Amino acid sequence: MLRRTSLAAAALLAAGALLLTACTGGSAPEPTSTPEPDADATAIIRLVLEPGNLDIRETAGAALDQILVDNIYQGLVSRTPEQEVVPALAEDWEISSDGLTYTFTLREGVTFHDGQELTPQDVVWSLQTRKDTPEWSDSSRLANVATIAAEGQEITLTLTEPDSSLLWNLTGRAGLVLKEGDTVVYQTNANGTGPFALDTWRQGDSITFARYDDYWGDAAQVAEVVFDYIPDNQAALNAALAGEVDAVTGFDANLKEQIEATGEFALVLGESTDKGTLAFNQAPGGPLADQRVRQAIRQAIDHDAFIESGQSGETLYGPIPSLDPGYEDLSDVAPYDPEASRALLAEAGVEDLTLELTIPSFYSTTIPQILVSDLNEVGITLEVSSVDFPTWLNDVYINKDYDLSFVLHTEARDFENWANPEYYFTYDNPEVQELYAQSLAATEETEAADLLAQAARIVSEDAAGDWLYNGASVVAVGTNITGMPSINVNERLNLAELAKSNG
Amino acid sequence: MIRYTLTRLALLLLGLLVASVLIFLTLRVLPGDIAQLIAGTNSTPEQVEGIRQRLGLNQPLVAQYLDWIAGVFRGDLGSSLLTGSSVTSELAEKAQVTVPLGIMSLTIALLFSLPFGVLSAMRRGRADGTALSVGAQTLAAVPVVWAGMMLVVVFAVWLGWLPAQGFPRAGWDEPAAALRSLLLPALTIGIVEGAMLMRFVRSATMQAVGQDYVRTAAAKGLTRNAALIRHGLPNVGLSVVTVLGLQVAGIIVGAVVIEQLFTLPGIGRMLVADVSARDLPKVQGELLVLTGFVLVVGFVVDLLHRFIDPRQREST
Numbered sequence: 056m057l058r059r060t061s062l063a064a065a066a067l068l069a070a071g072a073l074l075l076t077a078c079t080g081g082s083a084p085e086p087t088s089t090p091e092p093d094a095d096a097t098a099i100i101r102l103v104l105e106p107g108n109l110d111i112r113e114t115a116g117a118a119l120d121q122i123l124v125d126n127i128y129q130g131l132v133s134r135t136p137e138q139e140v141v142p143a144l145a146e147d148w149e150i151s152s153d154g155l156t157y158t159f160t161l162r163e164g165v166t167f168h169d170g171q172e173l174t175p176q177d178v179v180w181s182l183q184t185r186k187d188t189p190e191w192s193d194s195s196r197l198a199n200v201a202t203i204a205a206e207g208q209e210i211t212l213t214l215t216e217p218d219s220s221l222l223w224n225l226t227g228r229a230g231l232v233l234k235e236g237d238t239v240v241y242q243t244n245a246n247g248t249g250p251f252a253l254d255t256w257r258q259g260d261s262i263t264f265a266r267y268d269d270y271w272g273d274a275a276q277v278a279e280v281v282f283d284y285i286p287d288n289q290a291a292l293n294a295a296l297a298g299e300v301d302a303v304t305g306f307d308a309n310l311k312e313q314i315e316a317t318g319e320f321a322l323v324l325g326e327s328t329d330k331g332t333l334a335f336n337q338a339p340g341g342p343l344a345d346q347r348v349r350q351a352i353r354q355a356i357d358h359d360a361f362i363e364s365g366q367s368g369e370t371l372y373g374p375i376p377s378l379d380p381g382y383e384d385l386s387d388v389a390p391y392d393p394e395a396s397r398a399l400l401a402e403a404g405v406e407d408l409t410l411e412l413t414i415p416s417f418y419s420t421t422i423p424q425i426l427v428s429d430l431n432e433v434g435i436t437l438e439v440s441s442v443d444f445p446t447w448l449n450d451v452y453i454n455k456d457y458d459l460s461f462v463l464h465t466e467a468r469d470f471e472n473w474a475n476p477e478y479y480f481t482y483d484n485p486e487v488q489e490l491y492a493q494s495l496a497a498t499e500e501t502e503a504a505d506l507l508a509q510a511a512r513i514v515s516e517d518a519a520g521d522w523l524y525n526g527a528s529v530v531a532v533g534t535n536i537t538g539m540p541s542i543n544v545n546e547r548l549n550l551a552e553l554a555k556s557n558g
Numbered sequence: 559m560i561r562y563t564l565t566r567l568a569l570l571l572l573g574l575l576v577a578s579v580l581i582f583l584t585l586r587v588l589p590g591d592i593a594q595l596i597a598g599t600n601s602t603p604e605q606v607e608g609i610r611q612r613l614g615l616n617q618p619l620v621a622q623y624l625d626w627i628a629g630v631f632r633g634d635l636g637s638s639l640l641t642g643s644s645v646t647s648e649l650a651e652k653a654q655v656t657v658p659l660g661i662m663s664l665t666i667a668l669l670f671s672l673p674f675g676v677l678s679a680m681r682r683g684r685a686d687g688t689a690l691s692v693g694a695q696t697l698a699a700v701p702v703v704w705a706g707m708m709l710v711v712v713f714a715v716w717l718g719w720l721p722a723q724g725f726p727r728a729g730w731d732e733p734a735a736a737l738r739s740l741l742l743p744a745l746t747i748g749i750v751e752g753a754m755l756m757r758f759v760r761s762a763t764m765q766a767v768g769q770d771y772v773r774t775a776a777a778k779g780l781t782r783n784a785a786l787i788r789h790g791l792p793n794v795g796l797s798v799v800t801v802l803g804l805q806v807a808g809i810i811v812g813a814v815v816i817e818q819l820f821t822l823p824g825i826g827r828m829l830v831a832d833v834s835a836r837d838l839p840k841v842q843g844e845l846l847v848l849t850g851f852v853l854v855v856g857f858v859v860d861l862l863h864r865f866i867d868p869r870q871r872e873s874t
Contacts, residue, residue, distance in 0.1 A: 107595070107835045108640040113609070115598020190608040192598070242641045258641070259652070259831060260823035261727060285723060285821050289707070293722035296715050445590025445836045452599060466600065 090535065090556030097279040098536065098555045100548075101291045103305040105284040108242040109256065111231060112191045117465050117546050120228070122282055125549040126264060127168075128247035130230030131159045131178065131210065132222060136325070136542035136549070138378050138467060140222050144173070144232055144248060145210070154217030154498035159210040165271045167234050168245070168252035175205035180235040182212070185228075193229040196220075217496050219503040223468060250275040250551050260284065264550075276538065276554035286417075295320060295531060301555060303531040304544050308366035320531045324367050325541035328376050328467040329526030331361065331422070334451075334460040335519070338481045342408055343458065349518035351399035352459075353389035355433040356426065361524040364421045371525035373515040378543065379468050380500070381507025388515045396433045409436040410458040413451050416441045422461060422523065452479045463526060465545045470507055473514045482519040486510075563861060570857045577849045578630070578842075582623050585838050585845075591615060592639050592836040613639050626842065635843035640835060645843030648828065655725055655824035656817070659740050659747075660809050666748025667755050667805070675759025676794070680783060682764065691760060697753035702812055706746040706819045713742060723821045743820045747812040751805060755798070762797040766790030796866055803859035807852045 106118040111128055125133055131145035142148070145159035165173040186197040199218040204211050214221070224230065232248065239246040245253040250272065251264035262282045266275040283300055285291045288307045294300050295314055303314070311322045335343045335352070343349055358370045369377070373385035400408070410430075414423055423439040430437045437459070442450070451457045460479070464472075474491035476483035487510045494506035514520070528544045538552030593610040594601070610616055617625075626636055635645040674690055681687030697705075714722035720742050726735040766772060767786055775785035814826030821827070825844065832841045 105831070107831075107837070114596050114640075115601065189602065189604045190597075190612070192605075193600070194605070195602060240642070243643070255727075257727065257823055258648075259827045260725060260821070263727070281727070283724065287819070287821075290723045290819065290821060293710055293715055294724065297718060297722040299721060299724065443590075443834055445588070445592075445595055445834065447590075448594045448599075449590035453594065462599075464599075469600070472600075 092276050092537070092554035093557050094276065094278065096277045096555035096557075097281060098277045098302070098550075098553055099281045099283055099300045100539075100550075101285050101294065101300045101303040101305075102282045102548075103284070103286055105259070105262075109245055109253070110241045111228070111245070112185075112188075112233070112241055115192050120546060121544070121548050122262065122264075123245065123247075124227070124231065125249060125547060125551070126251045126280075127245050127249045127253060128231045128233070129249050130225055130227075130232055131161070132226050132230065133549075134223070134226040134547070136540050136544075136547070138328075138543075140226055143226075144178070148222075150222070152498070154219070155214045157212040157214070157221065159212075161205075161208040161210055162271060163208060165248050166269050167237075167248055168267055169234075169239070170269075171234050171237075171246075173232070173234075173248055175208060175210060177235050178210050178232050179203050179205050181232045182230070185231075191228075193224065193227060196224040196227075196229040217498050219495055219497050219500065220468065251280065254279070273551070275551060277550075280550055280553065301533040301536050302539050304528070304548070306529040306531050308527070308529050311366065314531050318534070320533055323530045323532055323539075323541040325528040325530065325544065326376075326378050327368075327526050327528045327543045327545060328378050328465060329368075329528075329543075329545060330371060330374070330376055330464045331523035331526060332462055332464045333426075333521040333523055334457075334462070334480050335521070336455060336457050336459070336481050337519070338455065341458070342405065342410070345403050345405075346518055347399045347403040348405055348408070349521075350389065351396040351403070351405075351433065352430065352435070353518050353521045354392045354399070355396040355435070356429050356521060356523070357391050358523060359391070360425050360429075361422070364425065365419075365524070365526075367527040367529050368524045369527070371522040373511045373522065374470055374473050374520070375507065375511045376525045379470075380504035381470065381494075381511055383508045383511065385512060385515045388512070389518065389521070393429075393432050400433060400435075406434070407436075408434070409438065411438045411440055412459040412461060413440050413442060413447060413457045414461040415444045415447045417444070418461065418463065426459075426461075426523075455479055455481060461523070467543065467546060470511065473519060474510070480520060482514070482517070484513065484517060484519070487513050559864065562864060566857060566860055570853055573853050574846075574850055577853070578627060578846055579623070581842050581845045581849070582626065585842055586619060588833075588836065588838075590836055592838070595836055596640075626839070630843075630846065635846065636839040638832075638840040639837050640840075645840055645847075648840070649825065649844060649847055652823060652825045652828050654730060655740070655822050656813050656826060658736075659744055659813055659816075659822070659824060660806075662740055662744035663747035663751060663809050663812065664802075664805070666744055667752035667809075670748065670752040671755035671759050672798070675756040676763050676791070678756070679760045679763035679767065680786065691757075694753045694756040694760070697749060698757060700750060700753075702746060702750050702815050703819055705750055706743070706816060709742050709746055710820075723819075725822050739820075739822070743816045743822060746819075747809060747816055751808055751812060754808075755801065755805060758801050759794060759798060762794045763790065766793050769793070796863065799859060799866065800863055803856045806855045810848060810852065 104118040106116060108114055111119055111123050129143045131143060132140050133143040134140055144162055144165060146162050148157060148159045150157050161175055161178060167173060182197065182203045185191050185194050186200055188194055199214045199216055200212050201215045202213045234246060237246055243256060250267055250270045252267045254263040254265040256262045261284060264280045266278050285294055288310065291303050292310050292314060295303050296317060314320045315322060335349050337343045362368050362370060372388055375381045412423060412426060427437045427439065451460045470491065472478045472480060473482055474488045490506050490510035494503045497503040497506060528541055530539065530541050530544060532539045535556045537554045540548055593606050593613060593615060596609050597606045629636060637644045678687045678690035710722050713720045721739045725739050726732045730736050767790060772785045772790050775789050776782050813824060814829060817824045817826035818830060829844055
């Protein structure tokens with residue numbers, strides 16, 4: 056009996072092996088001749104991080120912006136993946152030469168997903184409520200707005216002082232337009248003006264959007280988009296290989312060959328504003344209060360190693376990534392040089408330094424590994440404390456109880472944190488704060504960017520932090536998919552152009 | 559029997575009460591809170607404070623506990639701070655994945671451990687018996703995650719017979735697809751749990767072989783195997799029922815791990831997500847139900863044991 060079973064098992068395995076060779080032998084991709092998009096298609100996109108709830112008013116986190124902004128909710132203006140400001144609910148806008156008055160022309164014939172009409176009063180109410188409700192995200196970004204008024208389709212904002220970041224801020228949470236007095240339960244539901252409407256949210260699994268047929272602009276090219284939340288990259292690869300998803304975001308470029316071997320996917324690397332930020336607690340009294348020690352740490356780190364290990368991204372030597380205004384190549388400020396690092400430590404009189412790195416547990420273990428070995432090279436012992444994200448928020452963000460901290464800051468144009476001494480970066484340089492204030496007050500874009508660049512250089516020269524890498528958006532796109540964004544998809548995933556063809 | 563049942567029931571209720579305090583307190587030790595998570599990394603202290611106030615997180619701990627426990631007695635386990643949905647409805651929804659997963663896992667574990675366990679005991683000392691026993695030892699030592707990954711590679715990626723992850727969006731409206739998506743996860747838990755169970759069945763069987771009544775039956779002319787099957791196996795069954803109580807807890811833990819691996823929208827995955835979101839009212843309700851379930855299973859197993867085993871029945 057037993058012998059027969061094992062024989063059968065052996066036969067089964069052999070058959071499996073045969074099947075396997077058969078599969079790998081015959082799956083060469085057929086070249087397709089400009090396939091027609093299928094208007095009834097459902098596109099399935101793998102995402103990593105599921106939002107805790109869908110409350111766009113209040114709940115922070117890129118997981119919400121990524122899918123809800125542009126696709127479901129819109130503001131007067133929006134931004135392209137290349138970070139350009141473009142019209143959305145406003146057809147057009149004008150800024151007075153003193154930078155104190157913004158006039159937007161609201162589109163007509165816009166409806167919300169539940170059929171209600173968008174009125175100029177909805178816009179006024181949305182902006183005013185955002186400004187007046189501190190619990191809502193980014194409410195402080197409207198701090199310079201004095202009045203918001205509507206006359207016909209004209210929406211006018213007046214400012215107390217010029218704010219070169221206002222228009223950009225209006226492309227984000229601060230500018231989203233909701234229906235006044237809406238009864239929608241924002242935590243689990245949504246009602247916006249975008250090309251997609253929320254269909255279902257199966258918590259712990261997926262979110263489905265359906266095309267909104269009465270959309271004011273060009274209709275979405277797919278009938279449905281399903282966001283499939285698969286945190287693990289190996290599981291995502293398996294899902295892709297088994298044909299269960301059409302596109303994979305947040306992918307690991309090290310798995311490029313495996314996913315492309317099927318002929319069904321192509322790996323696309325896009326730029327992003329993801330900054331792998333190593334924060335130094337430089338509060339007075341600690342070992343990192345000394346600029347030389349911080350500089351020594353920066354020069355001890357081989358930044359290229361992070362790019363190689365991830366097979367993606369670029370090095371970054373200052374607080375501003377290349378997609379944002381004010382970027383400048385600052386690699387000359389802290390070149391990799393263990394020798395110089397040791398000299399700086401000696402000059403600062405530091406011996407046998409032991410530091411603790413607090414890092415949320417969902418990041419790759421390669422990051423602390425590289426840091427531990429690089430710092431060990433110059434005589435610094437690094438102890439790694441891997442914690443869950445709420446613990447990081449509590450210990451590092453709120454209590455500033457840390458030596459070194461690593462977090463990937465994904466937000467675009469977030470230089471303000473280096474100009475805020477209260478932020479967990481613990482960096483306090485009045486010169487930088489002044490330059491940032493001047494940049495906000497500038498009425499010319501180039502002038503604002505130039506002032507930011509000056510401030511960013513000082514931040515880097517002060518070794519206020521270190522930037523291990525500027526991450527890339529790693530997206531594997533099915534060969535039958537077009538219009539899938541590839542730039543900064545962790546922050547925004549505008550799917551208006553997404554199309555899927557049969558074949 | 560009735561006195562025993564009542565004592566045992568009182569113990570069960572006491573256990574639940576103690577568990578509720580422990581669950582409540584251990585969750586409060588976790589650093590970080592949900593208000594900060596909602597507000598995020600570009601928030602002001604006022605923003606966090608406003609959210610905290612609205613969610614009632616500033617109330618004293620004793621008041622929070624009493625609030626919760628009073629609700630539990632009214633049949634209200636609490637609700638999520640993030641989505642507002644009740645713990646009961648969330649559990650009922652996710653149970654549609656986890657309960658079938660648990661039943662399938664347990665069935666697979668039993669189907670494979672009972673015959674092989676008895677067989678390996680009866681064939682003790684021979685090549686096939688030893689092979690079975692060594693095989694079980696090895697499988698029992700395999701981490702669930704690794705077993706799952708191997709099964710995925712073979713059956714989902716190479717052969718393409720079963721889905722690699724996920725649950726059909728239509729749920730049980732597509733029964734075949736739902737079953738298929740649970741098969742690999744259930745196999746994973748079933749094999750690992752079954753291997754442990756098999757070792758137990760084996761030793762229980764071996765113990766039975768050595769018992770006087772089996773020897774007496776053999777002396778009265780039955781073959782050793784016939785004696786074992788007729789007189790020994792009921793006793794093996796008894797031991798298995800006892801250990802099944804523990805096995806249920808093992809399967810719940812297994813489900814937490816496996817639901818992550820296969821991204822199944824079940825209770826385990828929800829629990830992990832809720833802990834990392836610090837949605838404490840929801841977590842404590844879920845944990846209380848799970849603990850209660852394990853305690854009730856233990857209670858039933860104990861009663862069952864008394865009922866099946868005539869020796870114990872008479873002694874009370």
